[in-house]
Structures are given as structure tokens and as C-alpha cells.
Amino acid sequence: MTTFQLLLLIVAGGVFYLFFKQLFSGDHPKRGVDFEAKVGDEQIGGINRPDKTFSTPNVQPTRMEQLLQMTDDAVAKEDFEEAIKALGSALIIEEHNTEVLQKMGYVYMQTGEYAEAKESYEKLLSLDETDDMAHALLANVLHKLGDEEGAEKHHERAIELDPEYAPHHFNYANTLYDLGRKKEALVGYTKAYALDDTLDEAQKMIKEMESSNG
Template identity: 75%
Template sequence: MTTFQLLLLLLAGAIFYLFFKQLFSGNHPKRGVDFEAKRADEQIGGINRPDKTFSKPHVQPSRMEQLLKMADDAIAREDYEEASKALGSALILDANSIEALKRSGYVAMQQERYEEAKEHFEKLISLDENDDIAHVSLANTLHKLGDEKGAEVHHEKAIMLDPEYAPHHFNYANTLYDLGRKEEALIGYKKAYELDPELEEAHKMIKALSE
């Protein structure tokens, strides 16, 4: 073996040695880290493939949402007994659920369970004293219960909270009309019709009281 061949043999051995040392050392280059979306619909395809996105996961409704949906479906069918059952279960889950309380008050009114409706609307007001719809609903309930003073207070509170909402004036006018205070009722009907010219019932009452 010549000196040149011996040098080539040594060089080849050194190259194989370095190659296998690098291979088993764990320091060889690794593939890139996978992209992980932080949102369900985050783009992963870059500018050149905007169509590549993660699909949105199907989110199952919560038990509360299911019960409210059951109540809404029953109310639409005017099956207030079934709606009451669903809402009762909803309030067991969360006694302070605004949506369940609103529906429960409405259903109780439809079933002429006025004391129960009163409790629901009073609870709503205790949770949010600026809820004008809760005030007018309580006013209507108190009127049914013969508490005219209380009804007047809550009608006026609803109007104060949202003076531009025509139904508040219309509801108050209805209460005043039932109490025989027809001149005051006429003012309320006129205001309601002024705010909402499509409120045909207000227009009918204006004509009836103006004759």
C-alpha cells in the first residue's frame, strides 16, 4: 500500500467516524415545529392558501340553553304548562338567570298565576333595578292584583328609564283607562302613538276617547 492510499484510508475513516458521531449525538437538524391554531377558525395556509383553515368544532349547548330552548318552543305552541316545567328546571340550575326569570314571569302571567309572576319580576328588579321591561311587567302584574298604587309607581319608573319606548306609555295608559282616569289615559295613548305611528291599538283608543 502506497503512502497516498494510506492517507485516503485514514481520511475515509475519519469521515465515517464524524458522520456516525453526529448521527447518534442527537444534534442532527430536526423538522420544523407544527403550526397549532389558537382559534378554531385560524388560518393555517398562509397568504397563498387562505382556504386552509381548521374546521370549527361543534359546540354542544349547555343544559341551561337546552331548557330555555324547550321553554321557547313550548311558549310558541302556547303550551305554558310544559314551558313552566322547563323553566322550573332552569331556575334550579341558576336561580338568578335573567332569561329564565323573564320567561317564568311571562308564563305565570299567561296562566294567571299573578303572585308567582310578581315574585319573578321583583327578583329581576333586585338583580337589575334599571331593567325597564321588568318594571313595566311588574306594573302590569300589580294592576292584575289590584295594587294600583304599586302599578303606577312601576309604570312611571319604566317610562323614566326609557321614555322613547312607546309600549311603556301604552301600557300605562291601559292601566289608567281601567281605573277610569280616561283623560290621563288619552295623554298616554297619544304619546305612544306619537312615538310609534304603527301602534294601531293606541290610535283606536285615541279615537274612542276623543269622540
Template identity: 30%
Template structure:
């Protein structure tokens, strides 16, 4: 993580919606050809008829032919039912409408979720618009649209989509959470806190809701409230990296450097912990201590790019 600047900003949410602090940086089917001499079902019946004509006469001949022909039908030598084609393929084959089938509609909502996960928000929005046409208005669709607009920094459009989702389902917790994040980004922390609290009231088992509320408090300088929120998130999910990282940041801001360093050491490599601790000192305007920690991190791991960049920025050395 690169901590070369000195201003906290809200980052993009992860898959769970959580936030972690960092500093600004910036073909139709064809039948297979028959091999020479290959016997078809029809020619095989002729052979069977010839065999019985030579071996048996009269009633037994007729009975035997019926029995063998019946077996052929049961075992699949008779002609199979032609496969169903899409209307376009059927037209190309000159087939009657009875052999056509309708191509299934794609799941636009599922496609949108996949695109969001890959960061293709413009494509996701196109799929979500199609989902609205196919499925009608649903809170989840508007919620996803709001998230896409927020990631594109189209904050007013995002707020409108979240508002539509909540108008349809007032207790849709994810929409409250993501609206709150958008309000934080647009400088309305008080309104953001109301929606974080509402999201938690609806679903108190979501650690990311507590983490996001804590980050909002942290940005506003409410360190005790931030620490309480991060602690609640970790209580719900002890492996929640984002909440642990943000709690360490909160402790560092509160002057509890030993606690912050101990927590960072639990969740990352030693050199990374030193680098991030140096970043905390940068944020709290202790450049000399920050430079020392960046130097120690780089001495411990000379390949750590964040430490190299941070020490260059701190000491004014040329960046490599």
C-alpha cells in the same frame, strides 16, 4: 295596532321581555392553471444559474447562486406549505392525515338565540337540545327552552324548563321574569307577582321587569299598583315605549282620559293616538265615544288601517 275586539290579552314578549297590551285579533380548493410561458421558481433558478455561468466563474459563481437562491426562498418563490383540509376534503384529495384539521363545532346557543329572534321556535329548540349535549346543563339554556315552549303555548313544558333553570341558579332573574309571564298566561297572577318581585329584587335596574309586573296588575284590575310599576319602568328608561303605552292604558281605565291622551300623543302620531284612545273607550264600554275617536283618527289619516277596521267593527259597517 288593531283594537277591534274588547278583551285584553298578554302579548308575546319583545326582545327585552316586555309586554304591551292590545286586544285580541288573532368545495375543495384547486390551484389556478399556469399561463403559457409563465416562469416557475425552479425554471427561474435555472435562468439565474445560466446567467451567472456566463458572467462569473469559479468561487463567485457558487456564492452568487447561493445568495440568489436564498432570496428566492425568503420571498416566497419556493413551494408553500399545503393548506389544511377537513378530513372529508383531505380524503377526496388523497392527502395524508397530517394535513387534515377538525371542522369547528357550531355555536348552538348562539344559533338558537338567532332563531328565537326570528320567531323560529321549533328550530331554536333543536339547537338548544344540541347545546345541552355540547355544553352540559346550564340555566340559560333551560331558560331559552322555556321561552320557546311558552311562545308555542306549551305552558307546562315552559314551566318545567324555567323550574330547571332556577334549580340550577336560584338568582337567575330572567327565568323568574319569564316564569311569571307564563304563570300570568295560565291564570295564576299571585304566583306570577311573587316571581316578578323576585326578579326585581335580583336586578332592580331592568325596566322590563317593572313593566311586566305592571301589566299583570293591570289585567288583575289593580290600577294603582299597575300605574306605580309602569312609572318605575319609565323612570329607569324614559324611552321605553311599551311602558308608556301601558301607562296610558292604565290611566284611561282609571278615568284620567286627558292624561292618557297626552301620554299617547307623546309616543305616537296624532291619528294613532286617537285610535288607541278609542280602543281604551271600547275597553271601558263607551262605544259612542270610541266610535267618535275612531272617526276622528280616520279623518286625520284615511290610510290608517287600524282605525278603519275599528270603526267598521264599532258601527257595524262592512270592513274594507
């Protein structure tokens, strides 16, 4: 063996030694294990591989969401007939949808169709008797319809369910005021204002009633 051949053998041995040392050391990258993104929102792909960049899908609103938006747009324009049409279509899709029923009651209140509003709020309560807002809204409708006993019952139930909600006390006070029960109304206005001092109308009624009594 020549000196050159011996040198080649030594070099080849060294290369194989380093290769197998690296192979069995466990330091080489493992597919699917050692790669970590540098930042939390790093995307696969990018400018170098645009074919590997994934876009966010454009999610289309559901038919129910479209109808509710149409309702809101119609109410904003005070086109209550169009709002009722949209809500009617929504109820065909989901007859027990509480948001639709509440909006329907509101629209009927705006058009003076109190019997229809009453029906919507009664449906709400049939789905959830503990809905304090439904009780308060139904009380307002019953007051409009002249059912004062029913109105009083639902006002009191709304307050029972959420005694810290100032508008419940304010609305009940309005009903009592209309019925000529001024002292009880003053108690209600005072309670409402104590719970929420931004209720300017409550403060106004308190001052008006106190000055007339004085």
C-alpha cells in the same frame, strides 16, 4: 493535469460559487417565515393531503340553552305546564338568570298565576333596579292583582328610565283607562302614538276616546 481535469475543476468551482452566493444572499426560503397563504381562508392540507385538513367541531348546546329552547317550544304550543317545568330546571342551574326569570314571569301571566309572576319580576328588579322592562311588567301584574298604587309607581318608573319607549306609555294608559282616568289615559295614548305611529291600538283608542268626548 489534463485538459479534461482542468475543465472539471472550473465547472466545480462555478457550482460552489453559485451555491455559496445563494446561501449568503438571504433570498432562500426560511422555514416558518416566508410561507404566506394565497387567500385569507386557505387551509393547510386539502385534496392532496386530506390528513392535514382540519374540520370545525360540532359544538353542542349547553343544558341551559336546551332548557330555554324547550321553554320556547312549549310556549309556542301553549303547553305552559311544560314550560314551567323547563324553567324550574333552569333556575336550579342558575337561580339569578334574568332571561329565565323574565320567561317565567311571562308564562305565569299566561296561566293567570299573578302572584308567582309578581315574584319573578320582583327578583328581576332585585338584580337590576334600572331594568325598565321589569318595572313595566311588574306594573301590569300589580294592576291585575288590584294594587293600583304599586302599578302606577312602577309604570312611572319604567317611563322615567326610558321615556322614548312607546309601549311604556301605552301600557300605563291602559291601566289609567281601566281605572276610569280617561283624560290621563288619552294623554298616554297620544304620547305613545307620537313616539311610534305603528301602534295601531293606540291610534284606535285615541279616535274612540276623542269621538266619545265630542
